[in-house]
Amino acid sequence: MEAKDAAGVSPPVRRRRPLVLLLQATALALVAGLLALLVWRVVEREHGSRFVSAIAAGRRPAAPGFTLPVISRETRLWPAALAPALADGEISLDELRGHPVVVNFWASWCPPCRDEAPALAAAARAHAGRVVFLGLDHQDLTSDARGFLRRYDVPYASVRDGSDRTYADYGLTGTPETYYLDARGRAVAHSPGAVDRESLEAGIRAALAG
Numbered sequence: 001m002e003a004k005d006a007a008g009v010s011p012p013v014r015r016r017r018p019l020v021l022l023l024q025a026t027a028l029a030l031v032a033g034l035l036a037l038l039v040w041r042v043v044e045r046e047h048g049s050r051f052v053s054a055i056a057a058g059r060r061p062a063a064p065g066f067t068l069p070v071i072s073r074e075t076r077l078w079p080a081a082l083a084p085a086l087a088d089g090e091i092s093l094d095e096l097r098g099h100p101v102v103v104n105f106w107a108s109w110c111p112p113c114r115d116e117a118p119a120l121a122a123a124a125r126a127h128a129g130r131v132v133f134l135g136l137d138h139q140d141l142t143s144d145a146r147g148f149l150r151r152y153d154v155p156y157a158s159v160r161d162g163s164d165r166t167y168a169d170y171g172l173t174g175t176p177e178t179y180y181l182d183a184r185g186r187a188v189a190h191s192p193g194a195v196d197r198e199s200l201e202a203g204i205r206a207a208l209a210g
Helices: 019-057 080-086 109-127 143-153 165-169 197-209
Strands: 067-072 090-092 103-105 133-137 158-160 177-181 187-192
Touching: 019 067, 019 165, 019 187, 019 197, 067 133, 067 143, 080 187, 103 109, 103 165, 103 197, 109 197, 133 165, 177 197, 187 197
Parallel strands: 103 133, 133 158
Antiparallel strands: 067 090, 067 158, 103 177, 177 187
């Protein structure tokens, strides 16, 4: 039976206001989204870790694909056939298939990236027309990245990853890191940390042999 007060009048039914319900639903959706993001990051990092382990074991895993916006269109050292790859303002890793590729992850705020820049530039010039060098800038401001490229006269194209997606796919644990891909898009070598000319040449030889 419906409860009544001493005067025999039923108390008003309390209803939750729509705004309260909306706020509760929004909070629940936010929590669910954060949990999903956390799970995704854990899964991606595990995948990246397996990728790096496969390279170390000599299994030549397929390099994770990406399509990223170009921040430097410098391709004078690339094989001439690849110049159109930048026409739409993006570079897809698939567009470079058929050529050995050196992918260098870097950022303008990274001191080791400054240290290795001359060695990368020299290697790119030494292997002009045969090996594709591609810089991949991440966790950086585009203006700062372009300033870095000008300052160190980087003679090859760079793209920018505005998220951690590619970083996680490749299993990076820091910056810089360099990956060497053969003409079939398989990762055949990996240089964590700043590279020198000797390690670059070893990785390039592996990419050419693949």
